[in-house]
Amino acid sequence: METALIALLLASLAPGAWCAVTRQARSLRFLPVVSATIVLSCFLLMTSYMSAGEAKVPAKAKPQVEPVRKKLVAPKNWPDGHPLPIVGSNCAACHLTAGRELTAAVTNFVRSVHDINEMTCYDCHGGNSRDDVKAHEGEFGFIGTKKSAHIQGCSECHSEEAELLASGPHHWDFTTRINTEYPLCFDCHGNHDIGNPPADFKLAAMCGDCHDKPQKDFPNIAAVVNENDKLWGTLRKVHKKNIANTENPVPPRFRKDVDSLRTDTMQIIHSAMEISSATASSLNGRAEKLRLGLENWLQSTK
């Protein structure tokens, strides 16, 4: 609550700037609104935000000048029925036609959780959001593919989740050096397709890369991981069906349960400390119920 009050204070000092800085990903739509409304919206956003444990967008990620917007045009070999990214940044516009892995980044980014939240390439990679010639220059905060810098970026926006990870056995200070013996955020989450992973992704296989006998060493966490993989198998089908949606692809009546289940699962997996079999069964019971509900929904909306 104190933070919210400080936010209000700051908001009343420099409303436009504060709003833009704190809520870069979604704030653009507020820009034309008069400043009184901005102060109020900011305050409401900040307070609802703080309670939900959602991502906080750090000041650093904010481009210094208003970014350009371009009309995105699908290249010839763009997959049939696949939508374009929501935000027409200069990065997305050029990468759409750049080819191979340069375009695959865009294809995979489409309808990821960050696309749906109106973020774009430079929100993670930095770079010049106006001048194509200077797009990749370090001077404009471009970090390219440097993993340690990316992990720092993920962790600034998702500080609560990162702190939980840092509290457990998977903690490694990636700002010093990358150590492949510890799992990175994108090992488990992907990079461009976060929230919309490919069909062949299995978290259990990920754990198996480093742990010989998860079933024996931490059977209850392993059971949660398996049930989570099953749920994502279904969520992927739901996402595929709703891929044209520019908002949460999960049907409204399931959203609350999906969100709370993911938060609870995150707490267990990020802290990586063995849980009781009762905790695992109760969580898995919720996951199974949700999965069956979503499967029914899929069947009934042919």
Ligand code: HEC
């Ligand atoms: C005018 C076209 C164009 C624009 C605009 C553009 N890119 Fe690129 N990008 C490329 C090309 C071509 C490459 C591969 C050659 C290179 O590395 O310069 C590339 C490479 C990259 C890479 C991989 C670098 C590496 O080290 O492997 C990333 C990441 C990237 N761009 C992100 C961005 C971001 C973020 C923006 C917007 C701020 C952006 N690009 C704007 C054309 C563009």
Ligand code: HEC
């Ligand atoms: C959520 C953060 C995030 C966003 C948003 C994002 N990227 Fe990336 N991108 C990454 C990370 C992390 C890597 C490096 C991953 C690694 O090395 O494992 C990467 C790697 C790349 C690469 C190198 C080739 C590859 O796929 O590994 C290119 C090119 C690239 N990104 C372009 C883009 C473009 C274009 C966009 C916008 C459509 C974009 N990225 C949006 C996080 C992001």
Ligand code: HEC
């Ligand atoms: C500039 C801020 C920013 C950066 C950088 C960023 N994210 Fe996000 N992320 C968001 C926002 C905003 C959301 C959507 C709101 C939410 O659910 O928290 C989100 C959502 C997510 C979610 C899904 C949460 C959910 O409730 O569905 C995951 C997982 C995630 N991000 C992981 C990552 C990872 C991993 C990286 C680094 C490769 C990263 N993010 C980089 C802002 C960011």
Ligand code: HEC
């Ligand atoms: C890139 C390698 C890597 C991956 C992938 C990985 N871990 Fe770990 N894990 C480690 C390391 C390193 C430790 C710390 C071992 C130590 O301190 O002795 C660890 C420790 C643990 C521990 C503490 C108990 C123990 O047996 O050491 C648990 C529980 C755990 N991991 C669960 C998981 C789960 C679940 C997954 C998949 C979601 C996973 N790990 C994925 C490397 C990994």
Ligand code: HEC
């Ligand atoms: C060992 C695997 C693993 C690693 C490493 C990992 N995560 Fe997660 N994370 C998960 C799982 C599993 C979930 C819960 C299921 C889901 O949302 O996919 C989750 C959930 C999340 C969520 C959503 C939380 C919510 O309440 O919905 C965010 C945000 C997130 N992780 C960010 C990160 C960031 C940032 C990093 C790196 C600092 C990271 N994760 C590293 C496995 C991992």
